Amino acid sequence: MSRERRIGWVPDEYEAMSAGELAQRVSHAKKVLGSRLTILGHHYQRDEIIRHADFRGDSLELSRRAAETDSEYIVFCGVSFMAETAAVLCSPEQAVIQPVQEALCPMAEMASRRQAEATWEALSSVWDDPIIPITYQNSTAELKAFVGQKGGAVCTSSNARALFEWAFGQGGRILFVPDEHLGTNTALDMGLPEAALGVWDPLRPPDPASVADCRVVAWKGFCWVHTGFTVEDVAGARAQHPDALVIVHPECPRPVVVASDLSGSTARIIRVVEEAPKGATIVVGTECHLVDRLAQEYPDKQIVPLSRRACGSMSLTQLKHLAYILDGLVAGEVRNVVSVPDEVAHWARLALDKMLQIG
Ligand code: SF4
Missing domain, CATH: 3.40.50.10800 (NadA-like)
Structure with a gap:
C-alpha cells in the first residue's frame, strides 16, 4: 500500500522496532528536547502513550495546558478537534503537532x-x-x-x-x-x-x-462510543453488582442516563472514583482505556466498565507514531503540524474565550 493511503504511516524501521526500543527513543527525545517539548495525552489514549505524556486530561484541560505552556513543540495525542483547539489557543511561534493526523472524531x-x-x-x-x-x-x-x-x-x-x-x-x-x-x-x-x-x-x-x-x-x-451503552447494560451491571454506583457520560442517550445513578463529564467521573470510599464498586459508562486505568490506579475499589467500548480514533495513535514524531524534532524536522487559517482561528478563539469567561 502506498504511503499516501496508509493511515498513520511511519517508516518501516519504526514498524520493526520493539516496544522497548520505541519507549527508549521517546524517553531520549524528551531528555534532549527538555522544556522545548510538551506532550499532552487525552484520557482515552492507549497506556503506551499516556505513560509518556507530561499532562493527561480531558479536551478542555489539555487545551488549557496547551495555552499555558511556553514549549516550542506541543505534541497533542488525541483527535484532530483537540489539536486544532490547541493550535487556536497557542501563539504563532509554537507548533502543535498531532502524531496521527487521520485521527478524527466522528462526531x-x-x-x-x-x-x-x-x-x-x-x-x-x-x-x-x-x-x-x-x-x-x-x-x-x-x-x-x-x-x-x-x-x-x-x-x-x-x-x-x-x-x-x-x-x-x-x-x-x-x-x-x-x-x-x-x-x-x-x-x-x-x-x-x-x-x-x-x-x-x-x-x-x-x-x-x-x-x-x-x-x-x-x-x-x-x-459512537457513548451511544453504544444501553439500558440493558445498566440492568445487567445492577444485577451483577447490586451495591454499585453507576455513572455514565452525558454523551449517552437519555434512557441510559436516566437508568444510571449519575452522569458527568470525564473530569467528574474521575472525581467520583477518587472520592468513593475504599471497597466501593463503581460501574463506569465511558471509553474503556480510561475505565481500565482508573481500575489500575484505585485497586482498593472495584471499577467496572458498563461495557467495553473503545474509541477507534483515539486508539490510532501508537508508540511508533510518537517515537517517529519526536525523533524528527530531535533531528530538526517538524512533522504533522496542525494549522488553522488565521480568520478561522480568530472567530473560533472568540467562541472559546466566551466559554472560558462564562463556564
Ligand atoms: S470517544 Fe471518540 S467518537 Fe466519541 S466523542 Fe470522543 S473522540 Fe469522538
Whole structure:
C-alpha cells in the first residue's frame, strides 16, 4: 500500500522496532528536547502513550495546558478537534503537532459549517428571539468559528449547563451542535419539558415549523462510543453488582442516563472514583482505556466498565507514531503540524474565550 493511503504511516524501521526500543527513543527525545517539548495525552489514549505524556486530561484541560505552556513543540495525542483547539489557543511561534493526523472524531465530522449556516437560515425563518449557537468542544475549528461569528460559545460536558443558562439569560433560543445527547440531557436536567426540545437532522432537515416552539434544537450528531451503552447494560451491571454506583457520560442517550445513578463529564467521573470510599464498586459508562486505568490506579475499589467500548480514533495513535514524531524534532524536522487559517482561528478563539469567561 502506498504511503499516501496508509493511515498513520511511519517508516518501516519504526514498524520493526520493539516496544522497548520505541519507549527508549521517546524517553531520549524528551531528555534532549527538555522544556522545548510538551506532550499532552487525552484520557482515552492507549497506556503506551499516556505513560509518556507530561499532562493527561480531558479536551478542555489539555487545551488549557496547551495555552499555558511556553514549549516550542506541543505534541497533542488525541483527535484532530483537540489539536486544532490547541493550535487556536497557542501563539504563532509554537507548533502543535498531532502524531496521527487521520485521527478524527466522528462526531465532530457530523457538523459542517455549510450545514450549520443552512440550519441557521431555517431557524431564522421561525424564531423571532435571538438564536444563540452553542457548540460542544468536540467540533471542528470551522464550526467553532461559525459559532463565534454568530455571537455564540463553545461548551464542554462540564459546563454545558452554565452556557445554556447564559443563552437563556439573554432571551435566546439555542442551536446546539453537534451532540444530540449532550444537548438534550443538559436541557432536560435543567427542567425543560420535552416539548421545548427539537432535534435537527442535517441530512434530512425537518420542516422548520416543526421546531418553531422549541427553546433548544439539538443537532443529530452522536458519539459512537457513548451511544453504544444501553439500558440493558445498566440492568445487567445492577444485577451483577447490586451495591454499585453507576455513572455514565452525558454523551449517552437519555434512557441510559436516566437508568444510571449519575452522569458527568470525564473530569467528574474521575472525581467520583477518587472520592468513593475504599471497597466501593463503581460501574463506569465511558471509553474503556480510561475505565481500565482508573481500575489500575484505585485497586482498593472495584471499577467496572458498563461495557467495553473503545474509541477507534483515539486508539490510532501508537508508540511508533510518537517515537517517529519526536525523533524528527530531535533531528530538526517538524512533522504533522496542525494549522488553522488565521480568520478561522480568530472567530473560533472568540467562541472559546466566551466559554472560558462564562463556564
Ligand atoms: S470517544 Fe466519541 S466523542 Fe470522543 S473522540 Fe471518540 S467518537 Fe469522538
